[in-house]
C-alpha cells in the first residue's frame with residue numbers, strides 16, 4: 380500500500396425530495412424505481428472505473444448530491460461494499476455522507492455507521508424557520524436538532540453543518556442568531572456559504588438581475604449589499620473563533636482536528652475520481668466530468684464528456700488560487716516539489732502587487748491571504764491566472 384498513489388472518490392446522488400428555491404445543483408426528485416435504476420448503474424460504473432486503478436489507494440469517499448440520505452440506507456452500504464471490493468482502501472479512510480434534515484432516521488443512521496460512514500455533513504442552511512421556508516427547504520430547525528441528537532447517539536463523532544448567509548431581507552443579527560443556535564450543539568465543522576443567485580432557479584426569477592445591472596453593481600433591493608454580507612461573515616467568524624473554531628478555508632471552520640480531509644484534497648489538488656451523474660474528476664493533468672444527462676447515464680453512458688488537458692501553467696495557477704483559499708496558503712517547498720521552480724520567481728509581479736495592496740502576506744515558508752485579502756479573495760486570486 381505504501382507505494383500506491385492516493386485517490387479520493389466522490390459519488391454523486393442526484394435526487395432530492397424537492398428542488399430548493401435557490402438550487403442549481405444537478406438534482407431532481409426521484410421515485411423508488413428511478414433511484415433503484417440509478418444505483419444499479421452506479422454500481423456498474425464503480426466496477427468499470429476500478430479496473431485500471433489497482434495502483435491507487437482510496438483515502439476519502441464523499442457521497443454528495445442532491446441528497447444522499449434520501450436513498451434507502453442499505454444502498455449506501457451496497458455502494459461502500461462495492462467500493463471496498465473493487466478498490467484498495469487506506470486504513471483510516473474518511474467517509475462522508477451529505478444528509479439533509481428531514482430525511483434521516485435512527486435506523487438509517489445505524490446502517491450508515493455500520494457501513495463505515497464516519498463523517499456526516501448536514502445541510503442545515505438556517506436555524507430560522509421563516510428563512511428555511513423561503514429557501515424552499517423541506518425541514519424546520521426542530522428536525523435538525525432531532526437528527527443531530529440521533530446521529531450523536533448513534534456514535535457519529537464527526538458532524539459538520541452548512542449555513543447560508545446573504546439571504547433576501549436577512550440582517551446581520553438574524554444570521555448571527557442562526558450561527559449561535561447551531562454552535563450550541565457543538566458541531567465539529569461549520570461551512571458558511573454566501574447565497575448565489577443562479578440562473579434557472581426560482582430565486583433567479585425573484586431576485587436575479589440582468590447582465591447590464593449586474594455589471595453596474597446593481598442588486599435587487601431585498602438582497603443584502605456586499606458590505607452587509609461581509610459584515611455577516613466577519614461577525615460569524617469572530618463568534619466562531621471565540622468558541623474555539625478555527626477558520627482553515629475561506630468558508631470553512633472546524634474544531635481542532637476536524638478539517639474535512641476530502642475537501643482539503645480538492646484545494647491541494649490531490650487526484651479525485653467522480654462517479655455518477657455529472658461527477659467531476661481531476662486525474663493527473665486532466666480535469667473531466669461524466670454526462671449530465673440522466674437518461675444517457677441510465678443507458679450506461681459512463682464515458683468522459685469534457686476533458687481539459689491542463690498545461691503546466693494551468694496547474695501552477697490552480698495550485699495558487701485553490702491553495703490561497705486556505706488560511707495556511709501555499710508553501711514554497713510544495714510548489715517547488717511540484718514544479719521544480721521557485722514560486723516567488725514565477726509570480727514575482729503579482730506577489731509584489733498584492734503585498735503592496737496589503738492583500739497577501741509572505742513569510743519564509745509560504746504565502747497566504749491577509750484578512751483584507753480574504754475580503755477581496757476573487758481579485759487576489761485572479762492575479763495568478765496569467
Ligand code: SF4
Nearest residue numbers: 395398399402406445
Ligand atoms: S437539498 Fe441541496 S441539492 Fe437538493 S434541491 Fe436543496 S439545495 Fe439542491
